[in-house]
Amino acid sequence: EADIYQTPRYLVIGTGKKITLECSQTMGHDKMYWYQQDPGMELHLIHYSYGVNSTEKGDLSSESTVSRIRTEHFPLTLESARPSHTSQYLCASSEVHSGETQYFGPGTRLLVL
Amino acid sequence: GDSVTQMEGPVTLSEEAFLTINCTYTATGYPSLFWYVQYPGEGLQLLLKATKADDKGSNKGFEATYRKETTSFHLEKGSVQVSDSAVYFCALRMGSQGNLIFGKGTKLSVKP
Numbered sequence: 001e002a003d004i005y006q007t008p009r010y011l012v013i014g015t016g017k018k019i020t021l022e023c024s025q026t027m028g029h030d031k032m033y034w035y036q037q038d039p040g041m042e043l044h045l046i047h048y049s050y051g052v053n054s055t056e057k058g059d060l061s062s063e064s065t066v067s068r069i070r071t072e073h074f075p076l077t078l079e080s081a082r083p084s085h086t087s088q089y090l091c092a093s094s095e096v097h098s099g100e101t102q103y104f105g106p107g108t109r110l111l112v113l
Numbered sequence: 114g115d116s117v118t119q120m121e122g123p124v125t126l127s128e129e130a131f132l133t134i135n136c137t138y139t140a141t142g143y144p145s146l147f148w149y150v151q152y153p154g155e156g157l158q159l160l161l162k163a164t165k166a167d168d169k170g171s172n173k174g175f176e177a178t179y180r181k182e183t184t185s186f187h188l189e190k191g192s193v194q195v196s197d198s199a200v201y202f203c204a205l206r207m208g209s210q211g212n213l214i215f216g217k218g219t220k221l222s223v224k225p
Contacts, residue, residue, distance in 0.1 A: 004156075033212070041151075041200050041218035048212065058212075090156050102213060104156030 003027050006091050006105035013081055014113050021076045021108045023091035029103070030096040032074040034058070034066060037088040037107070049074060050096060081112045115140045119203045119216035126193055126223050134188040134219050136177075136203035144205035146170075146179050146186040147213065151200040160188075160201070193223045 004025040013019055025032070030051040035058075036044045045058030049068040063085070064078050074093075078085055091105040120135040138144065145164045149157040161170030166181035175190045186203060203216040 006156075041220065043157075043202070043215045043218070045212060092156075096210060101159045101162070102157075104158065106154070106156045 004091065004093055004103050004105040006089075006108050008108060009106065010109050010111075012111045012113065015080075015082055017081050019078050019081055019110070021089055021091075021110070023074045023076070023105055024072050025074075025093040025103070025105075026072060027093060027103065028071065029093035030071065031094045032068070033092040033094075033102065034064075034074070034076050035090040035092065036060060036062065037090055039087075043090070047076065081110075083112045086110060086112050115144065115205060115207060115214050117203050117205055117214055117216035119201075119219055121217070122200075122220040124219060124221045126221070128195055128223055128225050129192045130223075132188070132190040132193045132197075132221070134201055134203075134221070136186045136188065136216060138184050138186065138203075138205050140184075140205060140207060142207055143181070144207050144211075146177070147204040147206070148175070148177055148186070148188050149202040149204060149215075151202065151218070153199070157202060193221070195223045195225055197221060198223045 007022045032049045034047040044060035046062040047066040088107050088109050090107045092102040094102045116139045147162045148160040150160045151157045161172040163170040163179035169178045177188045200218045200220045202218045204213045
């Protein structure tokens with residue numbers, strides 16, 4: 001069982017609000033990821049990190065930002081939420097060098113009104 | 114660039130039916146290949162994997178064989194159960210540090 005947690009699980013918020021989605025893992029993994037999953041189920045990598053103080057943009061351009069101050073924590077922030085940000089956000093982690101398996105959190109389902 | 118193509122769903126089967134979900138890939142080298150499964154309301158979890166040609170990954174009655182000649186990694190199960198209802202993602206990774214590249218997912222519904 002993966003030890004990776006996301007909060008909140010569900011969030012309904014108004015346009016223009018600032019939000020932070022939390023992701024934590026207790027496996028000591030250096031590499032962490034954020035994916036956006038659209039209603040058609042397709043996954044898009046939006047951010048990833050190789051370790052503390054490392055952040056990279058993924059394949060899909062996103063207005064969100066991330067930070068990696070601690071190994072176990074990889075929060076995602078939207079400064080001003082819009083209806084187009086409505087989606088499910090999945091966090092994941094893996095070892096850097098073996099990278100064999102990514103472990104996923106349960107996701108945060110975001111609805112922006 | 115590298116990519117994964119998997120059959121579009123949804124796929125609806127009766128319990129105990131045979132399942133095949135097709136997956137083909139395009140890659141410049143020799144990737145590792147994965148099947149992930151997403152049950153309703155959950156994140157993804159690794160179902161099986163294969164790291165080199167002719168390897169067979171298997172787990173929970175599911176199997177997939179890495180076919181270099183056809184660049185394929187089709188998922189099969191001989192007898193599906195209602196509990197197998199989920200979304201299945203095929204994925205590849207180049208090298209030990211590359212990011213996963215996912216297919217678009219195939220939704221499977223199994224009826225009793």
